[in-house]
Structure formats: structure tokens, C-alpha cells
């Protein structure tokens with residue numbers, strides 16, 4: 001089988017600063033200010049061409065970070081990510097230039113993807129219609145609601161026909177009718193044998209839509225397998241997690257992060 005994505009030992013380190021002054025000092029001086037925070041530690045993950053993979057995990061597990069790295073929007077700190085094909089990421093707050101209008105965003109995105117002026121002209125009406133933005137298409141994106149931004153992002157990404165479509169929580173904003181239309185479009189993609197990554201907290205949507213599940217836990221891979229293998233284990237975990245007190249959750253999280261950091265130091 002042809003691989004669509006090969007992620008090897010992917011690590012993402014962020015710097016956490018105690019205020020703007022510390023951030024500036026870190027930039028301006030050779031001394032190391034701020035605290036290292038590992039959002040991902042040595043993540044290994046592969047997807048075959050045509051796989052539909054769901055990323056699950058509680059808040060802060062690194063799902064969006066890994067999606068953004070695969071989409072080429074955020075650089076990895078260490079490790080490698082090989083992606084075979086053109087990716088398109090649909091996420092609530094990403095990829096759109098807020099000062100430009102919806103129409104300008106469509107044109108810019110298509111130009112960046114290598115479409116010609118003629119191809120863009122032909123594609124634009126379809127994208128605008130799918131977005132249901134009406135006359136707002138000529139207003140700056142900063143005047144859009146989060147649902148409208150998501151609709152525009154979704155309309156562009158699904159209509160440019162990417163090889164790998166990454167959808168990060170974009171179905172959770174906006175109305176039910178648009179979510180259904182988007183799901184139908186995603187099913188079309190699935191039938192065409194495209195590769196898809198789907199990030200969602202809705203296990204119902206995951207079961208309906210995905211074949212494989214990558215379960216991330218505080219920046220590491222807790223499990224990767226079929227929907228039937230991984231989702232029941234995750235549901236079991238969620239039941240325990242929900243019963244934990246805040247202090248127990250903090251302790252669990254701290255322990256997991258420490259384990260990740262130790263793993264990082266060893267490798």
C-alpha cells in the first residue's frame with residue numbers, strides 16, 4: 001500500500017513565558033528564558049493512501065498540533081513528517097487572512113495551491129455557493145462569526161480537491177444543516193479514495209466516519225488501531241477520567257507529561 005503520511009519521532013516543543021517581558025528577553029538575549037513545554041513527544045504515525053483516520057484525546061493532547069504539522073502550517077521541533085500529496089486543512093481559526101474579504105481569501109488560497117486565474121474563475125462560484133455566505137463574501141473575514149469562517153474554510157478546502165483533507169473540529173461550529181452537507185461532501189471524498197484526518201470530540205461522528213483511530217494523550221500516542229479496537233478503550237478511559245477530581249486529573253496529567261519529558265530526554 002502507498003503511504004500518504006509518515007510521521008517519525010515527531011516532537012513539538014513550545015516555550016511558555018511568564019509575560020511579554022520574558023518573551024522579549026528570550027528573543028533579545030542569548031540566555032534561555034521561558035519554560036519548555038512538549039505538546040508532542042516522539043509521535044510515530046503512518047496513514048495509507050485512502051485511510052480515514054480520527055484523532056482523539058482529551059483537551060490538550062496534541063491533536064491540533066499534530067494536524068497542523070501534517071498540514072505544514074506549524075514546523076516540528078524534531079522528527080520528520082513525510083506527506084505524499086497536497087494537503088488542505090479545515091480548522092475554525094486557521095488559514096484565513098482576516099483583513100481580506102471572503103472572495104479574496106478564496107483567490108489567495110487557490111493561487112497558493114497553484115491554480116491558474118482561469119481555473120480560479122471557474123471554481124469560485126462553486127466555493128461561494130457551498131459557503132452560503134451570500135453578500136458577506138465581499139466583506140472582510142474579521143466581520144464573520146466563527147460559523148461563517150468555518151463555512152468559508154470548509155467550502156474552499158473541499159472544493160480544491162486536495163489529496164489529503166484534514167478537518168479539525170470544523171463541524172462543531174455552524175448549524176446542523178451545514179454540518180450535514182459537509183459530512184456528505186466528506187463521504188464523497190471517502191468514496192474517491194482520498195486520505196482524511198478527522199479531529200473531533202464527537203465519538204458518534206468518529207464511529208460513523210473513520211476507519212482508524214489515533215489516540216493521543218498529553219503529547220504521546222496512547223493507541224493506534226481500528227475504530228472497534230480503540231474507541232471502546234477510550235470510552236472506558238473517559239469514564240474513569242470523568243470520575244476523577246480536579247486534583248487527581250492534575251496529578252495524572254503531570255505524571256503523563258513527566259513521562260513524555262523523560263522519553264524526550266532519553267531519545
Ligand SMILES: Nc1ncnc2c1ncn2[C@@H]1O[C@H](COP(=O)(O)OP(=O)(O)OP(=O)(O)O)[C@@H](O)[C@H]1O
Pocket residue numbers: 014015016037038039057058059060061062063064065066
Ligand atoms: N502556540 C502555543 N504555545 C504554547 N503552547 C501551545 C501552543 N499551541 C498549543 N499549545 C499547547 O500544546 C498542547 C496541545 O495543544 P493542542 O491544541 O494540539 O491540543 P488538542 O488535543 O488539539 O486540544 P483540544 O481538544 O482542546 O483542541 C496544549 O497544552 C496547548 O496548550
